[in-house]
Amino acid sequence: MSLTLAMNNALSGLQVNQSALQVISNNIANVNTPGYSRKVLAQQTRTLANAGVGVEVAGINRQINQFLQRDLVANTTAVGYANVTADYLNRTQTLFGSVGNNNALGNSITSLATAFEDMAVSPEISAHQFSAVNQAVSVAQRFNQMEDTVEAMRLQADIEINSAVTTINQQLEIIAEINSKMPQTLALNQPTGDLEDARDTALETIADYMDVQHFINNEGEMTVLTGGGSQLVSGPNSGTLEHSQSTLITATQVYPANLSGIHLNAGGTPTPANDVYDQINSGRLAGLLEMRDVTLPAITAQIDQLAGATRDEINRVHNRGANTPFGLGTAGADPATMSGTRAFTNTGDPLTLGDDVTMVILDVDGNIVGAPGTISAGATSPDGVRNDIDTFLGALGSATWTADNEMEIKLAPGNRLAFLDNGPTTQAGDSQIDFDADGDATADTFYGLSNFFGLNNLYETPQLGGGVGAMELQGTQTGISKTIRVRDDLITNPEYISRGRVSGTTPNFVLGAGNNEVAQELANAFGENFAFASIANGPPGVTTSLSGYAGTILSYNSAITSAAASEQEYRTFLHQDIETRVLSESGVNIDEELSNMVVFQNAYQASARIVQTANEMFDTLLNLGN
Numbered sequence: 001m002s003l004t005l006a007m008n009n010a011l012s013g014l015q016v017n018q019s020a021l022q023v024i025s026n027n028i029a030n031v032n033t034p035g036y037s038r039k040v041l042a043q044q045t046r047t048l049a050n051a052g053v054g055v056e057v058a059g060i061n062r063q064i065n066q067f068l069q070r071d072l073v074a075n076t077t078a079v080g081y082a083n084v085t086a087d088y089l090n091r092t093q094t095l096f097g098s099v100g101n102n103n104a105l106g107n108s109i110t111s112l113a114t115a116f117e118d119m120a121v122s123p124e125i126s127a128h129q130f131s132a133v134n135q136a137v138s139v140a141q142r143f144n145q146m147e148d149t150v151e152a153m154r155l156q157a158d159i160e161i162n163s164a165v166t167t168i169n170q171q172l173e174i175i176a177e178i179n180s181k182m183p184q185t186l187a188l189n190q191p192t193g194d195l196e197d198a199r200d201t202a203l204e205t206i207a208d209y210m211d212v213q214h215f216i217n218n219e220g221e222m223t224v225l226t227g228g229g230s231q232l233v234s235g236p237n238s239g240t241l242e243h244s245q246s247t248l249i250t251a252t253q254v255y256p257a258n259l260s261g262i263h264l265n266a267g268g269t270p271t272p273a274n275d276v277y278d279q280i281n282s283g284r285l286a287g288l289l290e291m292r293d294v295t296l297p298a299i300t301a302q303i304d305q306l307a308g309a310t311r312d313e314i315n316r317v318h319n320r321g322a323n324t325p326f327g328l329g330t331a332g333a334d335p336a337t338m339s340g341t342r343a344f345t346n347t348g349d350p351l352t353l354g355d356d357v358t359m360v361i362l363d364v365d366g367n368i369v370g371a372p373g374t375i376s377a378g379a380t381s382p383d384g385v386r387n388d389i390d391t392f393l394g395a396l397g398s399a400t401w402t403a404d405n406e407m408e409i410k411l412a413p414g415n416r417l418a419f420l421d422n423g424p425t426t427q428a429g430d431s432q433i434d435f436d437a438d439g440d441a442t443a444d445t446f447y448g449l450s451n452f453f454g455l456n457n458l459y460e461t462p463q464l465g466g467g468v469g470a471m472e473l474q475g476t477q478t479g480i481s482k483t484i485r486v487r488d489d490l491i492t493n494p495e496y497i498s499r500g501r502v503s504g505t506t507p508n509f510v511l512g513a514g515n516n517e518v519a520q521e522l523a524n525a526f527g528e529n530f531a532f533a534s535i536a537n538g539p540p541g542v543t544t545s546l547s548g549y550a551g552t553i554l555s556y557n558s559a560i561t562s563a564a565a566s567e568q569e570y571r572t573f574l575h576q577d578i579e580t581r582v583l584s585e586s587g588v589n590i591d592e593e594l595s596n597m598v599v600f601q602n603a604y605q606a607s608a609r610i611v612q613t614a615n616e617m618f619d620t621l622l623n624l625g626n
Contacts, residue, residue, distance in 0.1 A: 003621075005053065007614045012054030013607030016043050019057055020600040027588045035201035037586040038063040039193045060191040064586040069200065072582050073207045073214075075575045077283040079568075080208040084287030085295075086568040089561040091153060092299060095146050096554040106550035108142050109310070111135055113526035113547075120519035123499035132519075133486060133494040136314075136458060140484045143307045147251065147482035150300050154249045157292040158259065162245040164209045164285045165262065171202040172238040175222055178202075180236035182220035192220060206232075210283040228279025230264055241276075242266045251300045251479030252464050255293045262289075298537040300479065302553045305532055307481040310546055311459040312472050313525050318458040319451035320429070321498020321518040322362065322418030322511045325489055327411025330398055337397075338417065340407035341454030343468035345439070347383035347405055354432030357449045358420040358509075359392050360502050361411075366511035368502075369396070369415060375449065377431070382407075385449070393417070404468050407453050418502045418511065419450045428521065437473040444473055456498065460485055498522070 020041045030036040042058040096105055115135040119128040178199045185192050199222055206212055211227035224233040232239045244260035246253070253259055261277035262285070263270040280286045327337050359373040373392035375385055386407055390399040397411040411417055421431040430447035437444045446452045454471055461470045461480040470480050490496050500515025525546075532549050534541040539556040542549065 003614050003617055007611060009052075009054040010607045010610035010614065012046060012056060014604060014611065016041075016055045016057055017600045017604035017607060019060075021597065021604065023060055024593050024597050024600065027593050028590060031588040031590055035197055035204070036588070037193065037197055037200075038588045039191070059189075060193055062193040062196060062586065065582065068578065068582045068585065072575075072578050073204060073212075075571065075578055076204050076207040077211045079571045079575045080284040081282045081287045082564070082568040082571040084284045084291065086561075086564040088153065088157070088287075088291045088295070089557070089564045092150075092296075092557060093561055095149055095299070095303075096550075096557060104550070104554065105142060105146070105306075106547040106554065108139050109526065109547040109550055112139050113523055116519060116523035116526075119497075119499060120516045120523050123516040123519050124513045126495060129494040129497050129499070133490055133497055137486045137491065139310070140459065140486055143303060143310075143481040143484050146303050147300060147479065150296050150303070151249055151251065151482070154292050154296045155246065157288045157296070158246050158249060161262075161285065161288045161292065162243050164288065165241045165243045168206050168209050168285075169238075169240055171206045172224070172233055172240075174202040175199050175224060175233045176236050176238035179221040179233065186220050196220075208283060209285045210280045211286070226264075226276055226279040227281050228276065230276050230279055232264075239265050242268070242270060244270070249292075250464050251297070251304070251482060252476065254297065255289075259292065294537050298535055299557065300481065301535045302538050302556075303481040304477055304479065305535065306546065306549050306553065307461070307484045308470075308477055309530055309532065309549070311457075311461055311480070311484060313528070313530060313546065314522065315454070315457045315459055315471075316430070316448055316451045317428075317518060317521045317525050318498045319419075319448050319454075319456045320421070320501050320521065321456065322360070322366075322416070322420075322500060322502045323496055323498045323518075324416045324418065324456050325493065325496050326364065327397060327413050327415045329413055330410045334410060336408040337411045338407075338409040338455045339402075340409075341457060341460060341469045341471050342406065342437075342452065342474055344382050344401075344405040347386070347401060348381050349436065350379060351381050351385070352379055352434040352443070353377050353385075353449070354434070355421060355423045357431055358422060358502075358506070359389065360418045360420065360509045361393070361396060362416050362418055362502070362511055364414055366513065368507065368509045371507055372509055382435075382453075385453075389417075406468070407455065409455065419455075420502050420509070421448055423447070446472065457487055458490065458497070460487055 020043075023039050023041045027038055039060050040063050041060050043055050044058040045052050046054045046056040112132075112135045115128075115132040119132045122128055178195050181195060182192060185195065203212070203214060203222070203224065206224070212232065213225040213227065213229070214222055216222050221235050222233065223231070223235075225231055230239075242263040246259060249259070255261060255277070256272070256275070260270065261275040262280060263274045264276045266274045277289065280289065325337050328334050353375065354377060356377050357375040359375065361369040363369050373388070375388045383401075386399045386401065389409065393399060393409075393411070395412070396415055397409060397417070399407060399409045402408050409417060421429050423429050423431040427447055430451070431449055433446040433449065433452045434443040435446065435452070436442060437446075450456050454469075461477075462483045462485075463470050463475045464479040464483060465476065468475055470477050470483075499519040500511055500517050502509045502511050503515065503517075504510050527545060529543050529545055529548070531543050532541060532552070539552050542552055544552060
């Protein structure tokens with residue numbers, strides 16, 4: 001072996017060991033850098049004419065396990081979804097309170113029942129009347145606040161969706177930019193580990209928000225697809241996701257009619273064809289979409305159903321009462337004494353009244369004024385009923401239709417109108433009314449004449465979108481928990497709250513100040529069981545009381561919240577376990593690096609010694625020549 005060859009071998013050793021020491025120093029410097037993977041210098045024998053001529057760097061490679069890396073990406077997506085779900089469901093628990101908590105919805109309803117019971121004991125005491133109305137207002141406000149909170153949470157989810165889309169787009173651009181550098185870097189045989197680390201970090205960030213697929217081609221470029229297969233990144237080109245953020249979300253606003261989906265490369269023109277909403281099945285983004293469009297609307301539906309049942313059952317009893325407002329005059333400018341809430345498309349449509357209904361006009365002392373009247377059982381129409389009332393009132397009032405075809409009754413000052421249904425006791429005396437209210441060509445069944453027309457309601461539920469009010473089989477029921485309220489004139493004059501019904505026989509009807517029949521029936525209504533329909537993504541159908549259904553809502557949402565917390569805990573533990581395994585293989589171990597540093601340092605010194613020795617031998621040869 002010539003001295004020149006020995007010198008070249010030693011110099012190659014110096015260069016390779018120097019490079020190895022540089023890699024080690026970079027590893028140690030980045031020991032705490034998130035997303036950094038350990039780099040390892042690979043070396044190989046350099047040959048010339050089948051003879052070894054030293055050593056050379058074969059490459060600087062990342063120390064990673066591709067299979068674990070894919071598992072980490074997949075579990076990052078699962079954890080993102082679990083975190084959002086658990087976070088939002090935890091926040092919903094404040095809506096319902098907790099079992100035994102005085103702020104629980106069921107307790108508010110029970111307090112209303114107690115107020116009605118107090119009023120039934122002493123119906124003539126104004127303080128009990130005021131307390132009952134005030135508690136009814138509190139229940140309505142509780143419903144309002146709950147729906148306001150749900151709407152605010154849906155809006156927050158939409159804002160976070162928009163932020164997520166922005167973050168994803170930024171990371172897609174990073175991946176595309178790195179892709180553009182990879183082919184040339186590989187062609188020049190330069191290290192790509194740091195670029196790949198940055199790209200993997202961007203991919204993990206995207207995976208936190210949505211499920212993705214990815215693969216790397218022969219030129220080192222990463223292709224990224226949605227879980228459903230739509231292309232997000234290809235080579236140096238990245239796609240763009242678009243989302244139109246809402247400024248206000250109400251219960252009636254739903255995807256895709258009113259709320260934006262996630263559009264890919266829409267160019268500002270979103271269409272169903274470029275909507276990838278259904279391709280996002282996991283990650284934070286999927287969780288946010290599910291909260292906005294499924295889970296929170298299901299909670300609204302539960303609250304609405306309870307609000308609707310509370311309205312319908314209390315109104316049905318309240319309409320039996322004779323404690324209607326006194327007439328304020330029949331002039332056109334005077335407010336209506338009794339304003340119906342059922343609107344009719346055609347007031348001449350057929351209506352069947354199952355039992356006679358007695359009409360009585362009472363004075364301020366509850367004594368009958370004039371002779372009672374009768375709306376006879378049998379076939380009639382809404383306008384036929386109105387005409388019967390108007391004819392009965394004569395000079396003491398009028399019954400007309402409003403512009404929305406809702407009945408409006410006005411009375412002469414100092415008079416009140418009372419209806420006494422003569423139905424069977426199995427129906428609490430309410431007359432059965434058959435009328436096609438929903439326009440499906442099949443008659444629907446209602447109970448109580450005043451209740452059917454909505455003439456003496458305690459609760460009203462205006463529609464969110466305006467127009468006629470929502471009531472049983474009328475109007476849009478979605479979102480009524482936001483609008484439910486106690487009738488305005490009852491708040492102003494609590495003495496108008498129903499407490500008793502007219503008693504006696506024709507013609508000696510009277511309303512005594514101590515008559516508590518209706519007040520007691522109002523209290524009893526809270527002990528009755530009603531059928532509650534199943535809710536999609538909510539509790540199944542159940543027959544229970546009003547407060548019982550409040551408990552059902554609380555129990556169901558507590559159960560899914562607990563399940564979400566358990567899933568979050570499991571996913572977090574699994575993610576941490578995979579992350580630990582990834583770090584054990586790709587993370588920097590300082591002890592190992594220091595050990596390797598000693599090895600390469602010794603190798604470097606050995607190569608340097610060879611260079612020194614060869615140099616001394618060259619000097620000796622030169623001296624011999626002199």
